[in-house]
Amino acid sequence: MSAAPQSLQEARLARARQSLEGLSIGDAFGEKFFLSFELIYKLIEAGLLPGPPFMVEDEFIVEQIIFLREVPGEKPWRYTDDTQMAMSIIEILRQHEAINQDALALSFGARHDRSRGYGAAMEDLLPRLWVGVPWQGAAQSLFQGQGSFGNGAAMRVAPVGAYFADDLDAVVENARRSAEITHAHPEAIAGAIAVAVAAAWAWRLRDEAVMPGREEFLNLILPSVPDSEVLNRIVEVRDLPGYEEITVQEVTEAVGNGEEITAQDTVPFVLWCASQHLNNYEEALWLTVSGLGDRDTTCAMVGGIVAMSAGAENIPADWASTREPLPTWPFADE
Structure with a gap:
């Protein structure tokens, strides 16, 4: 393809990096709410929780911490595989100005870091991509040949939407390309789109004096989503009672919260959360994490979306400084 004008490429990369900032901080924030017993005891000793911890359910403990708006654990906040794979997307957009699938497959393999908490399917797939196994067959072979419909394609994709936000057709096409490398199932592709x-x-709405409500925002997204269970559940969250009339727990009971690690039970909840606080990154993240489930991934997705409408300046500065620094390789050749 012909190279984009430098000014266009710079603007697109700036948007993608802004989304990555929101995604990575959300990822690291959400990850803090998976509690170890060691951390629970420290919170009890600090007087932040009643003890002993074995008398209450883990989710009850997390709910109490969220109610107090305390982020548990030590600093810095460490990011997970959500951010690690999103950084590969930034790298490829910078180098190719589009999702080059062969290059992205190699980057996913080369940048695979076992300490970041990948799922079992990716731990099997990514080393194969690194040694040059064709991604088409490798991705399709997962889960008895149906491909993965996990939420991993959707968790890393927000920077693609930010980069191509001036061209919705390109958003859909490049989101599909980014998903297919690891998640061949149509549900995962629909979730990524x-x-x-x-x-x-979210970026297109950034200058609106009044942000659209949930129904209006989701109606903007629905025409681009392929027929799927993901689509059906987005319609379901669109049609739920108003924000003041329903609890987060009722929403997660209806459509999921990522507990099953699938696109179908993650993406609709994410879009519901984002639509409630398009102009407030912090509130969007607290709402999202209160749904529990796959909380690093749901917060990563919401963070990558809401950073585009609320703006980078709306991300709490102390959260940004507390997330561990990102490496330089996504942003410049080393």
């Missing part, structure tokens, strides 16, 4: 389009629309 939905999150990318949400990030694109």
